[in-house]
Amino acid sequence: MRALPYRVPSEDIIVAEAWVLVTEDGDIAKPESLPDWDYHMDLHLRRTVRVDLGRARSESGLPTDAPLVLAAVWTATGSNLGGPAQHLRLVGGGTCTVELDVRLRGSDLGGLLLLDTALVLAERRPDARPSSPRRAGSVLWSDRESLRLQGDAPQFPMAVIDFARTSFPEGAAWHLQISGGLENATMGSLLLLVNEQNSVTASAFENAAKPRPVDRVVLSAVYADAARIMIEHALSLDDFVDDADFPDGSLGATLMSLFDQLFPSRSITDVRLRHRQSPSLFASELQAAVKIFEVS
Template sequence: MTRRVLPYRVPAEDVVSAETWRLVVEDGEVPLPEAMPDWDYQMDLSLRRTVRVDLERARRQSGLPDDTPLVLSAVWTATGSNLSGPAQQIPMPAYADGIAEFHFRLRGADLGGLLLLDTALLLAERRVDARPSTPRRAGSVLWSDRQTLRLQGDAPQFPMAVIDFARTSFPDDAAWHLQISGGLDSATMGSLLLLVNERNSTTANAFQKASKPGPVDRIVLSAVYADAARIMVEHALNQDDFTEDTDFPEGSLGATLLNLVEQLFPGQSITDIRLRRQQSPALFASDLQAAVKIFEV
């Protein structure tokens, strides 16, 4: 394990004993997997973890007084949404061994891509009388680790909402609508929104059961994915500045669209794909249908 060299003393790694993160599911708890390919933005994540700290050794080896306030902190970061935030902070006792039971829920709408879970033992307060070799600033890291969870695979993932299309400008009987707004440099999470018509019970039910879909649900989800991929690809090809040489910011709409096009049409240049669509749109539609493997359930 690579360890950062900090400008102050820190304790040995073994002063902290951290269990793996656990995912709370309907039937109990399971160890956090490496990936959740069936995850979608309607699926919140409930997470638990137990961390034990030998506080006497942690303070002594860091050169800290016995009563120095310490805190264990968990922070999450989602690469797909470019969002992050504190999940939970647990103050450590002054003299007893520290046992922290993390338990929190993350909103699916805030997540996407790779979920990073960082746990750290921190100095809780600034020390004005600290020696130069010891931690002094509030938030100084004495120990940390990171665990990751991949929340999306090859399929494009974006926020969605179930609404009544009769209250909108969309056709009352349409099943879904993918809304794309903003430029290619805009954040993906703020640029894409899948709207599902609550009046279409077949489609609405399929998304409600997305984590455990039945045969009909899988067909509906496949059709929505194929249509969303088509809309996204066509939107990308309509932009003159959409090329493989453009350096789109990480997490941007342009980067998301470029990744999708590269997955669906590996080894093909954007220029060739754009020309094929212009010269033979019907054949291109069939190419795209084959690329997304529609109805392969």
């Protein structure tokens, strides 16, 4: 536990219920992961929090009128993005019951979603005692919960466009763009483009949160193809090697994670050699690794 340079109240001054995921079918307990999630799917989460304001202030050495704020902050490891989700100013005494209601855009997310809730001092108090919190934002209580958004399939930002207005073949159903170096952020390096004229594929992504059997087959094919493109791109780069260390959230880290997932017991050197010497066998091995069309 981190030692703070000021008094903080005991943990039980707050009773925070678990986050719930708000869906079209009603509220459900927040799961550990959402395997069917993609960047087209926004998230809506809620939690109820009860704060004993009197004890929070007295145990921190704050006056009875010190304004406090209950804040929710989100961070997504896959996109390296984050920010405030909601903040509620708490005044008065006694026990205060508040509901945090958070809506997050899927295009901003990815990887592991971290949800931090904190009770903080709302305003600076220059007259505070030395042992009491005095700076605005001083944390009196906090907790963290997480939700894994990336399952077995590679995840990336996507857009649905009309290929007839681009240089891509009009009859193609999708196209994965990869740009930048391995040190660049994944969010700025990968983009899946779906042809809106291909109704089967476009509908599959529209239904990704609740896919039909046909949608699962299409999504499996797209993700398998995307995995192939990503692995082949990685193997074409000389600096993609077994002992490479890429920054978190970078394209290199994403490609390395995908490689380790698909070829857990093999070295990059071995797989690169297979790709060069027998590309057809490599393609079959990759197809088996992504478990194409193994849909429920």
